[in-house]
Amino acid sequence: MNMHAQPQRTLAETALIDAFGERLSLLPGDGAVMVKRDDAIEAIKHGLPTRRVESWHYTDLRRLLTKVPAFEAGAVTKALAPVLEGSAVLPVLNGLSQTKLPEIDGVTVQRLSEKLTDGSVAPGLDPYGSDDAIGAMNTAFVADGYFVDIADGAKLEKPVELQNLQAGGQSHVRLLARVGAGAKAVIVERQAGEGDEALVSSVSQLVVGDGAEVTWLIVQEQPETATHLAQFKAHIGKDAKLTLFVMNAGGKLVRQEVVVRTTGEGADFKLRGINLLAGDTHTDTTMVLDHAVPHTTSTEVIRNVVTGKARGVFQGRINVHQYAQKTNAKMACNTLLLSDDGEFSTKPELEIFADDVVCGHGATVTEIDHDHLFYLMARGIDEKSARGLLVKAFVAEVIEELDDEALVEALEARLDGWFSTHG
Amino acid sequence: MLEIKNLHARIVDDGTEIIRGLNLTVKAGEVAAIMGPNGSGKSTLSYILAGREDYEVTEGDILYNGQSILEMDPAERATAGIFLAFQYPMEIPGVATMEFLKVAMNEQRKARGEEPLKVPEFLKRVKDAAASLNMDMAMLKRPLNVGFSGGEKKRAEILQMKLLEPRLCVLDETDSGLDIDALKIVSDGVNALRSPDRAIVVITHYQRLLEHIVPDTVHVLYRGQVIKSGDKSLALDLEANGYAGVIGQAA
Numbered sequence: 001m002n003m004h005a006q007p008q009r010t011l012a013e014t015a016l017i018d019a020f021g022e023r024l025s026l027l028p029g030d031g032a033v034m035v036k037r038d039d040a041i042e043a044i045k046h047g048l049p050t051r052r053v054e055s056w057h058y059t060d061l062r063r064l065l066t067k068v069p070a071f072e073a074g075a076v077t078k079a080l081a082p083v084l085e086g087s088a089v090l091p092v093l094n095g096l097s098q099t100k101l102p103e104i105d106g107v108t109v110q111r112l113s114e115k116l117t118d119g120s121v122a123p124g125l126d127p128y129g130s131d132d133a134i135g136a137m138n139t140a141f142v143a144d145g146y147f148v149d150i151a152d153g154a155k156l157e158k159p160v161e162l163q164n165l166q167a168g169g170q171s172h173v174r175l176l177a178r179v180g181a182g183a184k185a186v187i188v189e190r191q192a193g194e195g196d197e198a199l200v201s202s203v204s205q206l207v208v209g210d211g212a213e214v215t216w217l218i219v220q221e222q223p224e225t226a227t228h229l230a231q232f233k234a235h236i237g238k239d240a241k242l243t244l245f246v247m248n249a250g251g252k253l254v255r256q257e258v259v260v261r262t263t264g265e266g267a268d269f270k271l272r273g274i275n276l277l278a279g280d281t282h283t284d285t286t287m288v289l290d291h292a293v294p295h296t297t298s299t300e301v302i303r304n305v306v307t308g309k310a311r312g313v314f315q316g317r318i319n320v321h322q323y324a325q326k327t328n329a330k331m332a333c334n335t336l337l338l339s340d341d342g343e344f345s346t347k348p349e350l351e352i353f354a355d356d357v358v359c360g361h362g363a364t365v366t367e368i369d370h371d372h373l374f375y376l377m378a379r380g381i382d383e384k385s386a387r388g389l390l391v392k393a394f395v396a397e398v399i400e401e402l403d404d405e406a407l408v409e410a411l412e413a414r415l416d417g418w419f420s421t422h423g
Numbered sequence: 424m425l426e427i428k429n430l431h432a433r434i435v436d437d438g439t440e441i442i443r444g445l446n447l448t449v450k451a452g453e454v455a456a457i458m459g460p461n462g463s464g465k466s467t468l469s470y471i472l473a474g475r476e477d478y479e480v481t482e483g484d485i486l487y488n489g490q491s492i493l494e495m496d497p498a499e500r501a502t503a504g505i506f507l508a509f510q511y512p513m514e515i516p517g518v519a520t521m522e523f524l525k526v527a528m529n530e531q532r533k534a535r536g537e538e539p540l541k542v543p544e545f546l547k548r549v550k551d552a553a554a555s556l557n558m559d560m561a562m563l564k565r566p567l568n569v570g571f572s573g574g575e576k577k578r579a580e581i582l583q584m585k586l587l588e589p590r591l592c593v594l595d596e597t598d599s600g601l602d603i604d605a606l607k608i609v610s611d612g613v614n615a616l617r618s619p620d621r622a623i624v625v626i627t628h629y630q631r632l633l634e635h636i637v638p639d640t641v642h643v644l645y646r647g648q649v650i651k652s653g654d655k656s657l658a659l660d661l662e663a664n665g666y667a668g669v670i671g672q673a674a
Contacts, residue, residue, distance in 0.1 A: 370476075371513055372513055372515050374473075374475055374476070374497060375509070375512070375513040375515065376515075376518075376523075376527075377474075377496065377497035377498040377501070378473045378474070378497045378498075378500075378501055378506075378507055378509075379501055379523075379527040379530075379531075379583065379587065380498055380501035380502040380527055380530050380531040380534065380587065381498055381501075381526055381527055381530050382498045382530065383496065383498060385526065385530065386498070389518055389523070389526065390515070390517075390518070392517070393515065393516065393517025393518045393566075394517060395517075396517050397516055397517040400517075
């Protein structure tokens with residue numbers, strides 16, 4: 001990973017390395033997978049990334065990851081009701097996939113433990129760069145998850161909801177999905193838990209086939225005792241569309257990485273993010289988007305609400321490759337800062353090697369608009385409710401864009417849930 | 424209903440005194456027009472009545488039904504029955520107009536100890552009020568005032584006034600930005616609210632609005648004071664001769 005010599009291992013680093021020795025015999029995988037695991041733990045032995053590593057500058061993982069819990073802890077016993085009514089639910093409970101799964105037309109589901117055992121997923125286990133600490137941790141420890149294959153041309157009537165639920169301890173999960181050419185699907189990735197201290201790593205890998213249309217919603221509602229390290233990686237094919245919606249509304253230390261590449265002309269990517277930050281927490285959303293071929297488009301809109309002593313980070317990096325002419329990319333990050341002790345750091349980066357492109361970015365940090373507040377109060381809405389309405393409106397704008405009434409309603413219900421406990 | 428006594432008020436930010444010893448009484452059932460040149464303090468007076476925090480009352484009092492409202496915040500004043508129709512209604516992205524109307528109506532009902540409106544009853548009231556103001560329901564599906572034309576915003580203000588049924592209505596330059604047809608519709612809307620237990624304060628530059636909403640009393644505001652009061656003939660006099668004469672007499 002990073003080649004800085006670390007003076008001394010932290011408690012967390014030592015715990016991870018020790019845990020690997022203890023867990024190794026329990027982890028599924030053929031020879032190829034085991035080689036990847038060994039490489040991954042070697043990377044961790046070089047030390048977790050610090051603020052001196054550019055992509056981790058605002059989230060000094062080495063300093064922030066103070067403790068690593070033991071593997072075994074409480075146990076989640078059942079799946080949650082899905083975010084979208086009628087979804088087919090694929091639960092991962094306490095890091096393990098389940099045997100009884102719903103039949104879904106046009107979809108083949110495999111348990112990831114089987115694909116680790118037969119080695120078929122080994123090529124995808126490589127970290128994506130030298131500073132990919134989440135990828136390395138996950139590759140070292142991943143035990144299970146799902147592989148979801150959506151057939152070419154399948155138009156899913158119901159959403160698929162992947163649930164990763166934990167009750168403390170460690171869980172390391174991978175969720176793989178292939179959406180075939182011309183297929184259409186809504187996939188929810190639910191990250192939640194209960195109970196004591198937890199360390200969760202979750203890596204999602206998605207391939208969107210040519211002409212396919214995918215809406216992928218990450219709903220992260222971990223308890224304030226959880227460290228949640230997540231990665232979403234996707235390739236978007238020719239004339240395919242991917243809308244990724246990320247809602248962070250929980251967790252103590254959270255990093256959600258989004259690594260996306262357009263691989264076919266006409267590919268379109270939309271990232272919409274909502275970070276609802278409260279308490280004494282740290283939440284980082286880091287995106288690396290590669291416009292790798294000509295004529296691809298993307299827009300990224302991130303809205304943040306910061307209360308309490310919460311700290312938030314958004315890093316958005318757009319790489320426009322040399323041959324990726326006619327790229328059109330726009331990125332915006334807007335923050336509503338509601339407390340003096342909260343903070344939010346935004347780092348947009350554009351790396352453009354093509355000469356015929358349209359790229360832009362903008363960032364704002366604001367407080368509640370007093371004129372708006374006065375207007376609502378002048379209609380008899382008390383101050384607390386009026387503030388609530390305005391804060392919700394600030395983030396709801398991103399949701400309402402989704403253009404699917406069931407989705408909008410379901411996400412607004414999640415919002416209301418958060419505001420009723422944190423408003 | 425409304426009694427303003429020797430009111431002095433200034434802008435909090437820079438301490439500029441805008442209202443300088445203003446006295447005004449408006450009785451229940453009365454329509455009072457407040458006229459005056461630019462910068463005389465008309466809009467400021469409306470904001471102070473509604474409780475905007477940018478202004479600070481330094482002397483005097485405002486009594487509403489005999490009680491001082493100076494310590495009440497804007498929401499408390501609104502639930503007590505004071506309504507300000509804004510000169511420039513705020514555009515609030517993300518807040519759906521219907522949702523806003525429902526919350527506002529039910530918050531006011533709650534404050535008065537009434538049950539929240541059932542959805543069909545709420546919808547019926549909004550539909551009826553919108554129809555009477557010639558407003559398209561599709562407009563109300565949009566975020567509050569966002570993308571409304573100047574005239575649509577003014578209609579939306581009167582719609583809110585109709586739905587909230589206030590006891591003291593303050594209309595700040597409701598005629599500005601209205602064409603003659605819209606002026607007629609809005610005025611009819613206001614006139615329909617005239618009743619013996621309601622007072623209406625109409626703030627305007629021009630006599631034009633007062634042809635449609637005929638006032639019982641007319642007050643001329645200049646440099647933060649009411650310098651002359653009279654009946655509707657005073658408005659005609661101002662229209663014919665301008666403010667200079669009245670200001671001259673007062674000075």
